[in-house]
Amino acid sequence: MRSCTTVAMSVWSRSTAALVSSFRQRSTKRGLAIALFLAAILMPGSALAQSHDVLKKTGIPNELTGGWIHQEAAPRAARFNNSATTSSTMELAKRVRANEVARIRTQKKVTPFTKFETLREKGMWLIIPGPADTIDLDRGGVRSALADVGIGYVGGTVNSLINNQLPNAGRTRVANQLYMGQNPTFGTVNFLIVTYDLSRFGVPDGQIIVGAEQQYWSWEAGGPDRLGINIIAYYQTLFGGKLELKMGYLRNQNEFAGTLVGGSAAATVLGPSSNILYQAGMSNNAAPTPALNLKYNLDDRLYNRVSIQRSLSPDGQYAQITENPTGLNWSTTNARILWLNETGYKNKAAPGVPETWLRGGIGYNTSNFKSLAYPNHQLTNGNSVYYVAADRQLWQSDVDGLASRGIYGGFSVMYAPPDLNNVSQYYELRLYAKGLFDSRPSDQIAIVATNAVWSNFAVDAALVKGHLAHHNTTAISGTYTAHLAPGVYASLGLTYINKPTSVTHTRETDHALNLLVSTSIFF
Structure with a gap:
């Protein structure tokens, strides 16, 4: 067995x-x-x-x-x-x-600059060209060397010349100039912003931002001239990105409202943009002020943003810069607190999904303002401003490629009480196109119509003094911005303005046809 x-x-x-x-x-x-x-x-x-x-x-x-x-x-x-x-x-x-070769080529074109994206300034709607669209790119590896230690930067120079083309332009001495372009008006703005990445130390999206700016205008009232800070800020997110915190010396012009057509700092659009937000105290590039901003993201499209900001001077932007040219002073005369709140819906363009941005806001200023209704009385506090705006992509010209290319339409409506503000109402209609031509995918064309309504109290006071006065200023402009090379843009525009001056005018300053020539260079 x-x-x-x-x-x-x-x-x-x-x-x-x-x-x-x-x-x-x-x-x-x-x-x-x-x-x-x-x-x-x-x-x-x-x-x-x-x-x-x-x-x-x-x-x-x-x-x-x-x-x-x-x-x-x-x-x-x-x-x-x-x-x-x-x-x-x-x-x-x-x-x-x-397919592999095409993928590798695409990666070679995009990947080298992807590492710089987290080093761009966070928390604002304004689009400043990124490192891939600068004149220096990453030549010599300088940008990469700085990025390796958490440092990013962007700089730029914007130079503009505005000149009235009408034969009866009412030329005068610069000291008596009443509006941009009455005499040939040249301006230059130069800035540098440096960021430091704090996420490398475990701070969610953490960033320190420091910037400086210099500006010069041949017509002093257009500026005035200054050399000072542009921004000193701290930024981070909380609760998995639901809450965004930004504080320091901020320019809320780039955080609220979205007043620049197309949203890009590279596109210079000619026309009398509203100063209604500035007169209500909102800080801007030339006049940053201390502020604490909080943005709550209900989801990836709906948001609510609030700000506690030190107001600009209630006497206006010119007084603010004259008194505080460096921007480092904590406050200026009679300036107190400006409260801002904006609620919006924003989605980026995607294949078959048009870009949309709807927003509305309110501001309340506790500063002491001069009353236009009772000019002989004491200063009055409690100024306010209200606005609604919308931009919508109407047609996508490159659905399967760059979805942001196409035609857009938009409008803005703003209001401020006429007893405390020279500009009481502002209306804007805009039609613009991004990358309309296949051969020029980065160019922008804009047509903008505006109407600024002056305070009836200010108009009545001017009429009583025997001046020629007007109730509103209307304008229509057309601008073409060409992307000439990485980091180099040029704009050419023409604007017709009926009553280009503020409130009062002369027969020689009834109309203007302003030509704009502008260059923007970024590094």
């Missing part, structure tokens, strides 16, 4: 060993087949043919067809089928290689 058992076990062992050996050979051959197939995808057609010869000589199972590749003794039909399969495989390999 024992000998029978021994014989049976011996037979079973030899059978098992043979089966295992066969399985190993088949597994080895399958693995080799798969390896050769993957190699064929990545190698030229000649290499694919060579690998096919290897398959034939070794008699390895063909994993593509489910059969075996035999030697030359195989029937002609089988060889034909294998040849067709190989041809199909070669075509597939070519397509895969083509």
